[in-house]
Amino acid sequence: AQSVAQPEDQVNVAEGNPLTVKCTYSVSGNPYLFWYVQYPNRGLQFLLKYITGDNLVKGSYGFEAEFNKSQTSFHLKKPSALVSDSALYFCAVRKGYGGATNKLIFGTGTLLAVQP
């Protein structure tokens, strides 16, 4: 069975400091991994994805994520946080190539709070 865990309900960081939002996954075979961001009263917005290739993936708004197969992790990172990055972040996973379903399994979300 596929699953994804976001161990932190909330992450607090000061503006200008680096940020990390953690995600670990469980899936048989190779995973497809995604990060989404949700601002208040809005739908989820796609940030970045890992499908194959380079383990470091770059996405929108200066975010990046590192795929680590041995640790089954896909942590979201940004070198310098902005107050405007404050939002709810979701990690999602599905079985990769050859998977029988197009369902994404979402984590429970991590609230990122960036203090000025």
Next chain:
Amino acid sequence: DAGVIQSPRHEVTEMGQEVTLRCKPISGHDYLFWYRQTMMRGLELLIYFNNNVPIDDSGMPEDRFSAKMPNASFSTLKIQPSEPRDSAVYFCASSIGTGVMSGNQPQHFGDGTRLSIL
């Protein structure tokens, strides 16, 4: 390029009434998903369609919920009769998923319908 469009954005109705939520996916997308988001249960997949055909409705909570996709540009989620515990934000999402690379494209979400059942 228009995104996924949902209507209404807000719906307040009394228990027992029928509720219909609407979704227009992005043109050309062949997958459509309905989700429900609550504080207690997080984001739940209710049902998804491929080429207008329901593929997996295992997340539909009970028979009071039904979803249809009569054509590639329109889907509805209906609750009849509605109950207070159905109060949530309902999201529709669409994606392209054809061919051997199916599933590597992101889902695009609408801004949701905030449903309150009194």
